[in-house]
Amino acid sequence: MKESAKSRATLAVVAGIVRPLFNLMMDKKWEGTEKLPAGGFIAAPNHCTEIDPLIIGHLLYNHKRAPHFLAKSGLFKVPVLGWVLHATKQIPVERSTAGANRSLQLAQEIVAEGGAIIIYPEGTLTRDPDLWPMKGHTGAARLALEGGIPVVPIAHWGAHEVFPRYGKRFHVFPRKKSRVVVGEPVDLSAFTGRPLDKATLTGATDAIMDAITQLLAEIRGEQPPAERWDPAKQQQAKHGRFMERGQQRTGERMPGDL
Numbered sequence: 001m002k003e004s005a006k007s008r009a010t011l012a013v014v015a016g017i018v019r020p021l022f023n024l025m026m027d028k029k030w031e032g033t034e035k036l037p038a039g040g041f042i043a044a045p046n047h048c049t050e051i052d053p054l055i056i057g058h059l060l061y062n063h064k065r066a067p068h069f070l071a072k073s074g075l076f077k078v079p080v081l082g083w084v085l086h087a088t089k090q091i092p093v094e095r096s097t098a099g100a101n102r103s104l105q106l107a108q109e110i111v112a113e114g115g116a117i118i119i120y121p122e123g124t125l126t127r128d129p130d131l132w133p134m135k136g137h138t139g140a141a142r143l144a145l146e147g148g149i150p151v152v153p154i155a156h157w158g159a160h161e162v163f164p165r166y167g168k169r170f171h172v173f174p175r176k177k178s179r180v181v182v183g184e185p186v187d188l189s190a191f192t193g194r195p196l197d198k199a200t201l202t203g204a205t206d207a208i209m210d211a212i213t214q215l216l217a218e219i220r221g222e223q224p225p226a227e228r229w230d231p232a233k234q235q236q237a238k239h240g241r242f243m244e245r246g247q248q249r250t251g252e253r254m255p256g257d258l
Contacts, residue, residue, distance in 0.1 A: 003066055003089070003113075003115075004089075006087060007066070007087060007088050007089045008066070010084065010087040010088050011061070011066055011088045014084060014088065015058075015061050018054055018057075018058065019058055019061075019062075022054065022055075022058055022178075024172075025162055025170065025172045025175075025176075026158065026159070026162050026172075026175060026176045026177060026178045027175060027176070027177040027178070028058075028177070028178045028179075028180070029177060029178070029179045029180070030059055030179075030180050030181075030182075031179070031180070031181045031182070032181050032182035032183060033059070033063055033182050035152065035182050035183065035184055035185075036060075036063060036065065036116075036152065036182060037150050037152065037185065038114075039114050040110065040111030040112060040113065040114045040115050040116065040117075040149065041111065041116055041117075041149060041150045041151070041152050041185070042111070042116075042117050042118075042119055042140055042143060042144055042149055042150070042151045042152065043056060043060065043067075043116055043117065043118045043119070043152050043154055044119055044120075044121050044140050044151050044152065044153050044154065044186075044208050044211075044212060045118065045120060045153075045154040045155065045156060045212070046120075046122070046126065046133045046154075046155050046156065046212050046213075046216055047120040047122045047124070047125055047126055047133075048125060048126050048131040048159075048160045048165055049125065049159050049160040049162075049163050049164065049165050049167070050125070050163060050165075050166075050167075051159055051162070051163045052120070052156070052159060053067075053069060053118070055156055055159050055178060055180065056118055056154060056156070056180075057069075057118070059154075059180055059182075060116055060118070065115070065116045066088075066089075066115060066116070067116060067118055068089060068090060068091060068107075068110050068115055068116060068117050068118065069090050069091065069117075069118050070090075070091045070093045070103060070107065070117070070118075070119060070139075071085055071090050071091065071092060071093065072092075072093055073092040073093060073094045073099070075092075076090075076092050089110075091103050091106050091107055091110075091117075104139075104142075104143055104146075107143060108143070108146075108147050108149075111147060111149050112147075117143075119139060119140040119143070121136035121137055121139070121140045121141075121205060121208055121209060121212070122134050122135075122136055122137070123136070123137040123139075125165050125166070125241075126165075126229065127229055127231050127234065127236055128225070128228075128229035129229075130225075131160060131165070132213065132216065132224050132225055132228075132229065133209055133212050133213045133216065133224075133228065134228055134229035134230065134231065135209070135228050135229065135230045135231070135232075136205045136206070136208060136209040137205070138201035138202065138204075138205045140205070140208060141188070141191075141201050141204035141205045141208060142196060142201055144188060144204070145188065145191055145192065145196060145200070145201075145204060146196070148192075150185040150186075151185060151186045151188065151208055152182060152183065152184075152185050152186075153182075153183040153184075153186055153208060153211035153212045153215055154180065154181070154182050154183065154212070154215070155180070155181050155183070155212055155213075155215035155216035155218075155219055156178060156179065156180040156181070156219075157178075157179050157216060157219045157220055158176055158177050158178040158179055159176075159178045161176045162176050162178070166241055179219050181215045181218065181219055183211055183212075183214075183215045186207055186208050186211045187207070188204050188207060190203075190207075191203060191204045191207075209228065213228070
């Protein structure tokens with residue numbers, strides 16, 4: 001799964017299109033990028049709008065780290081988009097157990113080669129009414145604990161003003177600012193060596209989500225909710241779009257959702 005000349009060239013072309021557009025649409029402020037590990041790692045950002053992957057991909061690419069997302073397998077069948085995903089070595093995620101295991105294996109190979117894997121622990125756009133991080137899925141924690149891989153929490157804020165959650169158009173005027181903060185790798189030492197059962201994975205996931213939420217609270221200058229939003233308690237499906245009153249609508253997972 002090493003970066004080939006083709007994948008580097010394709011990524012450069014994509015970056016050459018996306019970066020100027022995003023620089024025009026919004027100002028950006030990046031903090032804590034010196035905390036990005038020299039070796040392979042898992043980047044775990046919050047997720048509040050469909051353009052989040054481009055925000056995080058932009059930051060990593062600018063710091064000479066090729067971004068690799070875990071993307072829904074169906075996206076690889078979309079004309080043009082599918083070719084780009086294949087060419088830039090993104091990782092398809094399938095619903096079957098065998099497919100999921102293969103995805104995690106590919107992710108481990110990328111990290112072993114010093115690459116960056118972006119996983120959104122929330123699994124989809126946050127359902128929290130105020131866009132705070134909601135309850136996380138355990139995929140990032142499992143991958144981290146199985147492979148001894150550092151998890152770097154990342155929080156960003158502002159992109160939702162340019163393209164609101166489930167929006168249909170961009171809002172570029174007046175010019176907005178996107179702020180991204182990279183945190184220290186999450187300390188998961190308390191979970192190392194323990195059986196990867198529900199208690200261990202839930203505890204490690206909570207630690208990751210706590211770190212992301214703390215960073216976001218610093219950016220927003222606000223206090224997060226005392227209890228993290230849980231779609232199950234709100235009778236909301238885990239994936240897909242939903243109406244503000246909690247009704248389910250059709251939708252797709254974004255790259256990096258696990």
